[in-house]
Amino acid sequence: MDEKKAVHSGTAVSSTAVPVHTDTTAKWFLLSAVVYFFIVGIVAIILAAKFIWPEMLGTVATLTYGRLRPLHVNGMLFGWLLAADMGLVYYLVPRLCGVKLWSEKLGVATAILWNFIILSAVVVLLGGWNQGLEYAELPLWLDVLVVVAWIMFGWNIFATVAKRKYVQMYVSVWYIMGTILWTAFVYLVGNFAVLFATGVNQANLNWMYVHNAVGLIFTPVGLALAYYFIPKSGNIPLYSHKLSMIGFWSLAFIYVWTGAHHMLHGPISQWLQTIAIFFSVMLLVPVWTVVYNFFATMKGQWELLQTRVELKFLMSGVVFYLLTCFQGPMHSLRSVNALVSKTDWIPGHAHMAVLGAFSFFAIAGTLYTVPRIFKTRLHSASMANWSFWFMMIGGLGFFVTLWLGGLWQGWQWNNPAIPFIDTVVALGPVWTVRFFSGVLIFLGIVLFLYDIVATAIGASGSEPIEDAA
Amino acid sequence: MLGNAEKNAILFVIAAVLLFLTGGLLTTLVPPLIDTSWGRPFENDDPAKGPTGKLRPYTEQELAGREIYNREGCWYCHTQQTRTLLADTKRSGWRGVDSPISTPDEFVYDAPHMFGTKRTGPDLSRVGGKYDSQWHLTHFRNPRDLVPGSIMPPFPWIADNPEEFEALVAYLQTLGRAKDWRPDQDYED
Numbered sequence: 001m002d003e004k005k006a007v008h009s010g011t012a013v014s015s016t017a018v019p020v021h022t023d024t025t026a027k028w029f030l031l032s033a034v035v036y037f038f039i040v041g042i043v044a045i046i047l048a049a050k051f052i053w054p055e056m057l058g059t060v061a062t063l064t065y066g067r068l069r070p071l072h073v074n075g076m077l078f079g080w081l082l083a084a085d086m087g088l089v090y091y092l093v094p095r096l097c098g099v100k101l102w103s104e105k106l107g108v109a110t111a112i113l114w115n116f117i118i119l120s121a122v123v124v125l126l127g128g129w130n131q132g133l134e135y136a137e138l139p140l141w142l143d144v145l146v147v148v149a150w151i152m153f154g155w156n157i158f159a160t161v162a163k164r165k166y167v168q169m170y171v172s173v174w175y176i177m178g179t180i181l182w183t184a185f186v187y188l189v190g191n192f193a194v195l196f197a198t199g200v201n202q203a204n205l206n207w208m209y210v211h212n213a214v215g216l217i218f219t220p221v222g223l224a225l226a227y228y229f230i231p232k233s234g235n236i237p238l239y240s241h242k243l244s245m246i247g248f249w250s251l252a253f254i255y256v257w258t259g260a261h262h263m264l265h266g267p268i269s270q271w272l273q274t275i276a277i278f279f280s281v282m283l284l285v286p287v288w289t290v291v292y293n294f295f296a297t298m299k300g301q302w303e304l305l306q307t308r309v310e311l312k313f314l315m316s317g318v319v320f321y322l323l324t325c326f327q328g329p330m331h332s333l334r335s336v337n338a339l340v341s342k343t344d345w346i347p348g349h350a351h352m353a354v355l356g357a358f359s360f361f362a363i364a365g366t367l368y369t370v371p372r373i374f375k376t377r378l379h380s381a382s383m384a385n386w387s388f389w390f391m392m393i394g395g396l397g398f399f400v401t402l403w404l405g406g407l408w409q410g411w412q413w414n415n416p417a418i419p420f421i422d423t424v425v426a427l428g429p430v431w432t433v434r435f436f437s438g439v440l441i442f443l444g445i446v447l448f449l450y451d452i453v454a455t456a457i458g459a460s461g462s463e464p465i466e467d468a469a
Numbered sequence: 470m471l472g473n474a475e476k477n478a479i480l481f482v483i484a485a486v487l488l489f490l491t492g493g494l495l496t497t498l499v500p501p502l503i504d505t506s507w508g509r510p511f512e513n514d515d516p517a518k519g520p521t522g523k524l525r526p527y528t529e530q531e532l533a534g535r536e537i538y539n540r541e542g543c544w545y546c547h548t549q550q551t552r553t554l555l556a557d558t559k560r561s562g563w564r565g566v567d568s569p570i571s572t573p574d575e576f577v578y579d580a581p582h583m584f585g586t587k588r589t590g591p592d593l594s595r596v597g598g599k600y601d602s603q604w605h606l607t608h609f610r611n612p613r614d615l616v617p618g619s620i621m622p623p624f625p626w627i628a629d630n631p632e633e634f635e636a637l638v639a640y641l642q643t644l645g646r647a648k649d650w651r652p653d654q655d656y657e658d
Contacts, residue, residue: 066542132581199576265552416559
């Protein structure tokens with residue numbers, strides 16, 4: 001199969017002219033992303049604690065819930081996950097194309113700009129300078145800088161693809177190019193076009209962006225990582241080229257239609273709700289083809305999970321992806337939506353997507369990549385393994401508790417005889433379990449941070465791991 | 470064509486953008502053109518057609534209050550939509566009268582919109598006129614003094630700033646008032 005050639009041509013090509021990758025850009029992006037993962041993790045713990053102790057830090061305006069929450073969301077999405085994804089893209093596109101990155105200088109400049117954006121975002125959000133739109137909280141001048149950074153990123157990647165040595169582009173490269181193109185449109189709508197609209201019209205643009213920030217940024221770049229790192233970590237060929245094509249092109253067409261499902265039963269036209277529901281259910285097509293492809297790739301090789309921690313993260317990420325993308329279409333159905341919408345089920349669902357699936361992919365990629373770009377070995381595989389189990393158990397505790405709690409909450413809301421405050425008090429135990437699950441996840445992040453930083457700093461005399469293309 | 474797209478980057482870009490833009494444009498540009506009620510402020514003086522009333526633009530003070538509502542992230546925990554669910558119309562109701570559902574024409578002057586995705590506290594789409602300023606002052610100082618078991622944070626920096634407090638309350642009192650849907654049992658101050 002073709003992709004076998006693309007992913008595994010490394011050893012064959014290395015005897016001829018293998019480019020020497022400096023990977024400075026990837027190093028910058030990955031290390032800063034891992035640090036933000038940790039810092040924003042602290043914010044996450046504070047937020048979870050405020051559900052149990054609402055007075056905590058309650059008299060300090062900058063540390064109130066309403067200011068920390070956008071910092072948590074933006075920090076995790078753009079400071080950790082997208083930065084890590086970009087770092088990994090800077091690593092794998094040159095290798096999949098068999099050439100050096102078009103410009104490391106431009107790449108490093110992008111990384112510096114990105115860090116400037118994230119640090120400014122911290123100040124702006126804590127100061128309450130909030131644009132008032134979910135995922136688009138940052139003020140206009142920062143949005144402009146994000147667009148500049150994205151153009152710098154896209155230019156570098158497309159220029160690298162343009163001078164590639166392998167004519168056939170591997171599926172990861174499709175997803176990366178798709179991410180760059182679609183994100184441009186989605187981001188412009190969500191952060192600029194939206195400012196010219198009001199009311200329901202604005203909400204429609206806002207949800208199109210919110211939904212597609214996950215669906216057309218984190219999903220395709222996350223799948224690009226999975227398509228690369230699953231075969232790489234296991235040294236096994238991808239199962240089917242045809243399935244990867246169906247998965248990609250159906251995603252390209254279907255995903256963008258579904259934004260209005262955020263307003264089911266709400267003040268938005270019923271026919272638009274119905275369209276969003278139809279396409280939300282259709283999403284099972286790209287999801288199931290992709291997931292089947294990954295499972296079939298692992299068929300007969302599952303014992304590799306015992307020894308390779310990257311594969312543990314990757315394949316649990318695939319399972320979480322399957323689950324979260326089954327939930328999505330299901331709570332787009334009007335009947336299910338009436339029960340779970342606006343409840344704590346929703347953060348349970350969102351965290352499974354962003355943490356369970358896409359962060360797990362990025363963590364696996366970082367564990368695989370950092371030792372290779374620093375030309376060393378991972379500081380401690382056992383520490384990575386512990387970090388996996390902390391995040392896995394903490395994550396499951398978090399997701400499952402919020403689903404059950406959310407169902408219960410929705411059921412209570414639908415009985416108007418129960419006063420609202422009773423439905424808040426009833427959820428106390430759920431939020432307590434969520435807090436302790438969050439602490440476990442955070443411990444996993446601490447171990448991951450330590451492992452990665454020690455690998456980078458240590459880059460000691462240990463014999464470097466082989467870095468095939 | 471899609472088979473060749475993986476060898477030809479330009480073909481790939483064209484296909485990926487076109488497929489995506491079909492839905493991208495149809496779901497963003499077209500809906501407000503088809504459903505014009507999205508942009509027409511609510512106005513009805515015929516009781517046979519449902520609740521009467523008229524949506525008016527916000528005053529300067531109400532807009533200032535809206536800014537504070539936005540700045541403190543109230544909208545992360547309080548939705549502003551009475552959905553087409555029986556329980557929502559009961560919970561948004563007042564003294565035995567069910568609330569009408571929220572319609573697009575009630576939100577024409579809202580930018581940014583405050584519909585919300587998460588309901589940690591109660592929905593506020595019809596809260597206007599239900600509680601007076603004294604109630605709000607006590608509640609912002611410490612929500613648990615009035616609602617035991619509440620997990621809303623205290624907002625002393627608003628309660629202690631008369632200008633901000635009055636603006637915020639002025640905004641809250643507008644919520645859901647375009648539709649005249651209940652007996653005169655409101656608190657304005």
